[in-house]
Amino acid sequence: MPTSSQVVIVGTGVVGVVIAEECLDAGLEVLMIEAGPRVTRSEIVERYRNLPLGAKPAATAAYFPTDMAQHPYPGQEYLESTGPNTYDPTYVRYAGGSTWHWAGTCWRLTPEDMQLQSLYGVGRDWAISYEDLDPYYNKTERTLGICGPSDPLDQWPRRPRSMDYPMPHLPMSQGEQKFTRVIGEKMGLRNLPVAQARNSGTPYDDRPACCANNNCVPVCPIGAKYDAATALNRLEAKGATILDNSVVYKVETTEGNQIAAVHYYDRNRESHRVTGEHFVVACNGIETPKLMLMSADDRNPNGLANSSDQVGRNIMDHPQQGYTFTTTEPYWLGQGPVVNSGIMETSQGAFRSEHAGAYFRMNNFARNRYIAQRALKTGKVGRALDEEIRRLTACTVSVVAAYEMLPDPNNRLTLSANKDAFGLPRPSVYWDVGDYTRRSARDYAEPIVKQIAEAIGATDFKSAGMEFSTSKHLMGGTVMGKNPADSVVDTVCRTHDHQNLYLPGGGAMASTACGNSTITMTSLAFRAAEALISEAKGA
Structure with a gap:
């Protein structure tokens, strides 16, 4: 030894x-x-x-x-x-x-995320600046093999990058594309492609390209994810x-x-x-x-x-709350990574002096196992059960609100x-x-989720109340x-x-922002x- x-x-x-x-x-x-x-x-x-x-x-x-x-x-x-x-x-x-x-998700902090006390009078300021961290972010993106969008409007934070991502972002699934279009048209929000430590298109660092498996959590079976x-x-x-x-x-x-x-x-x-x-x-x-x-x-x-x-x-x-909706039109989620897009602009604003920011994502998890259990509880059998499973699998959407604290x-x-x-x-x-997060859940995030539910044609909405789970960050x-x-x-x-x-x-982190750490x-x-x-x- x-x-x-x-x-x-x-x-x-x-x-x-x-x-x-x-x-x-x-x-x-x-x-x-x-x-x-x-x-x-x-x-x-x-x-x-x-x-x-x-x-x-x-x-x-x-x-x-x-x-x-x-x-x-x-x-x-x-x-x-x-x-x-x-x-x-x-x-x-x-x-x-x-x-x-x-999941491989790699959202950077914004400069504002690192200056909560100076800008909003809450929390702590970091002892370093975004500019101090930027070259190490660049190095991380290359070492982990992070793919991300080239369009500045799709990048986070929305500021000129000092270095491009080493690989282009992964394509969104059919359901994510539909969600992105609907949320943009009806709510004016931009659903961004996720920067993630996963190979897109070609091998990188002796790892193969992602082939759209949907069990990144708990393990990428081929090692495309870092x-x-x-x-x-x-x-x-x-x-x-x-x-x-x-x-x-x-x-x-x-x-x-x-x-x-x-x-x-x-x-x-x-x-x-x-x-x-x-x-x-x-x-x-x-x-x-x-x-x-x-x-x-x-x-x-x-x-x-x-x-x-x-x-x-x-x-x-990152305390989070999950909402599951049944929609009138199919979304067919589950092709590709489990987290592949998200709405980040809702995490920023002067409101942070009063309550937390929130990040919203539509989970791209295949929901077959949950749907089958739900359909069985209806008492349907045979062809009727088969049709119910197919309908719910296509028309069930999970939206998560994740908060800073x-x-x-x-x-x-x-x-x-x-x-x-x-x-x-x-x-x-x-x-x-904390009350900073609770106020966000009650007064800020839930009204946004209700608007999302209405925009995507959800037929049901149930309040998450003040129940939170952890994001494991x-x-x-x-x-x-x-x-x-x-x-x-x-x-x-x-x-x-x-x-x-x-x-x-x-x-060592002095603030959480809303994105994965x-x-x-x-x-x-x-x-x-x-x-x-x-x-x-x-x-």
């Missing part, structure tokens, strides 16, 4: 992977430590095929948790949720992380050492409060210590702050990187008194979407800032308290890698 490395990275998701590759390309020695197992795509696809029908919609159903590395999973208790709303993330602790089962697991063999070829089934449970500090080592359990439950010069904890917005709190010592009694008492605070996501220190991860199989504390999260927990008194990491995701420890990724997480990772390499080389 290796006992030291120049750079030690905990976590093999997209954030850890891009930092590892940047370090390797710069000539640095890299050791990566992953709590979960390393599996092949064929294993996950076969698991998915053999799942009971009722389990198939769950994003993590094919990713069985191990005794070593538990994670949120249907029917099992791991993460505890308290507070007025239910927090239900679907991350997995597997080599490659949660990009195994993400996932971090596809990079692991390449990293090893460049010299990385990757330890899987190795649960890091403690980060050790020196007398000078620098990081000296990490401690992990192997599959035999034996403990090992790994020293290093530079450390990166890239687990995710839950497991990273959890590890910091678990690593409390005499110098850091409240946990590492936590002199500000902000570790584990400001946990954020503000950082709130009360939305907090703490260590539960309940333990996992290794005797380590389980994470517990207090979760409240983990943000906050190790928030970025210039002031060590109210933040955890600086502008390059280096901790204020420990100069050789980086906590990059979604945990992975492209921003990864851009922050590239920025952190640049700083780490400069430090390692003494620049």
